[in-house]
Amino acid sequence: MQPKPPSNPGRRKFLIAATSIVGTGAVIGAAIPFVTAFNPSEQAKAAGAPAKADISKLTKGEMMLVEWRGIPIYIFRHTEESLTNLNKNLSRLSDPDSEEDQQPDYAKNSNRSRKEEIVVLEAVCTHLSCAPKFYPELGTTDFDSDWQGGFFCPCHGSMFDLAGRVYSGVPAPTNLPVPPHYYESEDVLVIGEDEEVT
Ligand code: FES
Numbered sequence: 001m002q003p004k005p006p007s008n009p010g011r012r013k014f015l016i017a018a019t020s021i022v023g024t025g026a027v028i029g030a031a032i033p034f035v036t037a038f039n040p041s042e043q044a045k046a047a048g049a050p051a052k053a054d055i056s057k058l059t060k061g062e063m064m065l066v067e068w069r070g071i072p073i074y075i076f077r078h079t080e081e082s083l084t085n086l087n088k089n090l091s092r093l094s095d096p097d098s099e100e101d102q103q104p105d106y107a108k109n110s111n112r113s114r115k116e117e118i119v120v121l122e123a124v125c126t127h128l129s130c131a132p133k134f135y136p137e138l139g140t141t142d143f144d145s146d147w148q149g150g151f152f153c154p155c156h157g158s159m160f161d162l163a164g165r166v167y168s169g170v171p172a173p174t175n176l177p178v179p180p181h182y183y184e185s186e187d188v189l190v191i192g193e194d195e196e197v198t
Pocket of ligand 1: 125126127128129130153154155156157158171172
């Protein structure tokens with residue numbers, strides 16, 4: 001059974017973006033869970049070509065989904081409030097300081113991100129690889145009485161905060177992975193490489 005959303009649902013936007021060809025990212029409603037329309041060639045995919053995401057339309061509190069090497073990637077832009085809330089549940093997290101090797105060095109910080117307000121996560125539960133769902137609102141949910149926003153895996157109940165840090169006592173053993181990424185420009189995020197290859 002799907003968990004009930006929080007009792008005080010706020011505006012939730014879930015953006016789906018095409019990647020690879022910057023500027024063609026579609027911004028559509030929440031009904032479609034995955035993008036299939038972006039396309040590096042199959043050959044490029046096999047070779048692990050990086051994906052590019054245009055984040056210019058990603059406003060605070062919104063998340064977009066892109067695909068890189070067949071892996072769904074969540075990109076979330078924090079609000080001031082959600083950044084502050086990252087510190088509220090530290091005692092409930094299994095690896096709040098990202099000691100496990102689940103991110104590049106530049107993302108080993110409290111936000112697990114290269115740019116403070118943007119978090120980039122592989123949307124693959126570290127238990128058995130289901131896709132955790134996005135629950136940004138605060139409040140009481142079916143799965144938590146003090147939810148500070150984050151991701152909930154419906155398969156076996158693992159919870160992650162908005163930096164992808166896993167809660168203690170859930171099946172998932174580690175934080176969500178942060179893929180290698182860098183910013184080609186203010187609005188263009190490259191996923192799959194740590195820096196521009198010249
Ligand atoms: S696959 Fe996510 S909790 Fe099991």
